[in-house]
Amino acid sequence: MTTSATAPFSYVRPSSVEEASRLLSRSGGSAALIAGGHSLIPLMKTRLVSPEVLIDLSAIDGLSGISSDTNGLNIGAMTSYEELESSDAVNEGAYALAEAAGQVADVQVRNWGTIGGALAYSDPAGDLPAVVLALEATISARSARASRSIPADRFFRDFLTTALRANEVLTEIHIPAPSKGTGSAYAKLANKASHYALVGVAAVIQIDGSGTCTKARIGVTGAGPFAKRSRRAERILEGKELTDSVVRRAAERVGVEYQGMFNEDIHASAEYREAMAKVIGVRAISMAVERAG
Numbered sequence: 522m523t524t525s526a527t528a529p530f531s532y533v534r535p536s537s538v539e540e541a542s543r544l545l546s547r548s549g550g551s552a553a554l555i556a557g558g559h560s561l562i563p564l565m566k567t568r569l570v571s572p573e574v575l576i577d578l579s580a581i582d583g584l585s586g587i588s589s590d591t592n593g594l595n596i597g598a599m600t601s602y603e604e605l606e607s608s609d610a611v612n613e614g615a616y617a618l619a620e621a622a623g624q625v626a627d628v629q630v631r632n633w634g635t636i637g638g639a640l641a642y643s644d645p646a647g648d649l650p651a652v653v654l655a656l657e658a659t660i661s662a663r664s665a666r667a668s669r670s671i672p673a674d675r676f677f678r679d680f681l682t683t684a685l686r687a688n689e690v691l692t693e694i695h696i697p698a699p700s701k702g703t704g705s706a707y708a709k710l711a712n713k714a715s716h717y718a719l720v721g722v723a724a725v726i727q728i729d730g731s732g733t734c735t736k737a738r739i740g741v742t743g744a745g746p747f748a749k750r751s752r753r754a755e756r757i758l759e760g761k762e763l764t765d766s767v768v769r770r771a772a773e774r775v776g777v778e779y780q781g782m783f784n785e786d787i788h789a790s791a792e793y794r795e796a797m798a799k800v801i802g803v804r805a806i807s808m809a810v811e812r813a814g
Contacts, residue, residue, distance in 0.1 A: 527566055527568075530573055533576055538665075541554065541578060543665050548573070551572060553572035553576065554576050554578055556579070558633065558634075560638040560644055564642065578598075578637075585604075589610040589614055594610060594611065596694045598637025598640075598641075598693060598694070601633065602634050603631045606619050606622040607619075614698060617705035617724070617725065618696070621648040621649055624709060640683070641683060642683075643677050643680070647717070647742060647748070650677055650740070651722065653676075654723065654740030655705065655750075656705065656725055657673065657738060659694070660693075660695075662690065668692075671685075678747065699727075702729060702735075703813055704728075704812025705725040707722070720741070722741055722805040723739070724738070724740075725809060726806065726809040733761065734758045737759050739806070741776065741802075750778075754772065754806075769803060773799055775799060775802030776802075783795050
């Protein structure tokens with residue numbers, strides 16, 4: 522049974538990451554961080570999560586913004602989808618991220634929702650987890666006493682579960698600069714009402730001067746309980762000239778890591794998601810190949 526009302530909660534608004542971390546530690550697991558709220562609030566309304574305390578990150582300086590250098594992009598966790606979509610640096614250095622951000626929900630959500638919230642809650646239907654996997658991003662987390670960096674392919678653990686520790690705050694995402702001959706793309710089959718991904722595929726393809734794929738990274742979301750790399754599809758692409766038949770053969774394997782665990786709900790069956798992973802896989806890989814060329 523679901524309800525549109527959340528369980529009762531308290532609200533605090535710390536002024537530093539350290540203070541937020543200490544509040545998390547003292548809560549004993551009963552608190553949740555909130556940024557834009559577009560990942561957390563729907564979960565609270567359906568009682569999938571029921572925190573006793575909400576810790577609002579909006580008063581903490583230094584958690585938003587986009588910067589770039591020769592090493593790549595640095596994106597603050599409180600950076601909104603709209604900022605990602607409109608950023609010249611993101612469009613030039615990680616086009617799939619801007620493309621995915623522009624497909625999230627509607628204008629109001631894109632103005633408030635944040636990249637940090639999208640990643641920290643590991644929503645199985647969220648768009649950005651697949652993209653940061655394909656872009657080989659590194660996710661920075663801080664507590665009151667320490668900081669660390671987590672590779673994206675070790676970050677998403679399970680349904681609504683990440684590698685973040687109970688007292689850590691996600692602070693920044695680093696995306697390495699693309700090599701020459703790299704193209705990226707994100708495509709999805711969206712729920713018509715919510716725009717959540719029934720299946721979403723991000724592809725990053727690198728091609729050398731002879732037309733051979735030297736590197737492929739594929740991230741998948743929506744299909745299963747959490748976003749995953751499609752390593753078998755990657756292996757089919759790497760070392761080959763990316764003809765239509767090679768792309769189709771790789772796309773056939775896009776969802777194979779979800780065998781036995783495809784999502785099934787009122788919006789789509791497991792069989793439908795499995796079939797659509799192949800269709801959307803062809804679309805995303807083909808777009809990335811075209812942009813690499």
